[in-house]
Amino acid sequence: MSKRKLAILGIVGVPANYGGFETLVENLLDLLPKYFDITVFCESKSYPEKLDTYKEARLVYLDQKANGASSIIYDSISLLKTYRNQDYILLLGVSGAIMIPFLRPFTKAKIITHIDGLEWKRDKWGFFAKRFLKFSEALAVRFSHGVVADNKHIQDYVEEEYGKDSFLIAYGANHVNAVEPIAYQKKFSFLGSPYVFTVCRIEPENNVEMQLRAFKECEIGMPYVVVGNWNANDYGMKLYQEYSKVKNIILYNPIYEMEELNVLRSNCFFYLHGHSAGGTNPSLVEAMYLGLPVIAYGVNYNRETTFGKALYFNSFEELKALLFQIRTLDRDQMKEDLSKLAKKNYSWKAITKKYVAMLESLG
Numbered sequence: 001m002s003k004r005k006l007a008i009l010g011i012v013g014v015p016a017n018y019g020g021f022e023t024l025v026e027n028l029l030d031l032l033p034k035y036f037d038i039t040v041f042c043e044s045k046s047y048p049e050k051l052d053t054y055k056e057a058r059l060v061y062l063d064q065k066a067n068g069a070s071s072i073i074y075d076s077i078s079l080l081k082t083y084r085n086q087d088y089i090l091l092l093g094v095s096g097a098i099m100i101p102f103l104r105p106f107t108k109a110k111i112i113t114h115i116d117g118l119e120w121k122r123d124k125w126g127f128f129a130k131r132f133l134k135f136s137e138a139l140a141v142r143f144s145h146g147v148v149a150d151n152k153h154i155q156d157y158v159e160e161e162y163g164k165d166s167f168l169i170a171y172g173a174n175h176v177n178a179v180e181p182i183a184y185q186k187k188f189s190f191l192g193s194p195y196v197f198t199v200c201r202i203e204p205e206n207n208v209e210m211q212l213r214a215f216k217e218c219e220i221g222m223p224y225v226v227v228g229n230w231n232a233n234d235y236g237m238k239l240y241q242e243y244s245k246v247k248n249i250i251l252y253n254p255i256y257e258m259e260e261l262n263v264l265r266s267n268c269f270f271y272l273h274g275h276s277a278g279g280t281n282p283s284l285v286e287a288m289y290l291g292l293p294v295i296a297y298g299v300n301y302n303r304e305t306t307f308g309k310a311l312y313f314n315s316f317e318e319l320k321a322l323l324f325q326i327r328t329l330d331r332d333q334m335k336e337d338l339s340k341l342a343k344k345n346y347s348w349k350a351i352t353k354k355y356v357a358m359l360e361s362l363g
Contacts (some may be wrong), residue, residue: 007086145362
């Protein structure tokens, strides 16, 4: 019997370089092709080498930008190219959801939208973009055959806001490994002593500015190391200019070499996670899987993801108070708790099986 067809839309592409949805697809492709005949849409500009297939999935390239406002066109074109010849369409993010009501009467495909947190709440969007994204979210929930929420808080929101059930499927994290620091101590001289670490996109809702300012004002005897896309926008460039010269702050541009990123993460004294929007954030789940002690911004999503077992701050002052007592905090129990929870809840095998079960349940 031939396999049913599944198209995956809404990401920059695979092999994954950056971003949560790309990591999700990268890892789903390890098992999903056993069950489905898969097509993945990719942004042409980001993949000059243009592979035809990757991990048994067929790749299709579009000459549109996958991020920002143009993601609406990118996702819409992807939907137009797939709605006639697929059994399932998995749309990651709500940008292209405006097309779903128009296409649904003409397709046999079951359309599933992963709503990716509450995108319309993010500070980076202006008033009209926020309104549009909220409208897109409403269309996605109403007209998709299924909705994926990656966090209990998002699932509850979909139920309360729209009266609709959704599939709760988190991210996996067992693609990360702890790396011994020895081979990298020349390159990263701070590896031999305590430091605090963050990896994230440099956007206002990730509270990087608050965290950098707290370290600038707190002399705690350990550096703060941040990896992020500082050159992606004016906001990031301004922060880089202001904080790259501060003596206890070390800023790096994105690191795509996984072992190098893992050596920085897995040897930190604390992982600092400032995300205030979105659902289950991949970098937080990965930190848990590495058994890192975590200080997180105290929003519901982060508390849900860490099952209340991390340390939390809700303001600049609370973060400073935690930093001043950082050497006396109980790291060992937290490391053990978070690592156990990650192994139980965030393995890719279990996550992939949930996607398979969801798709099969939709017929």
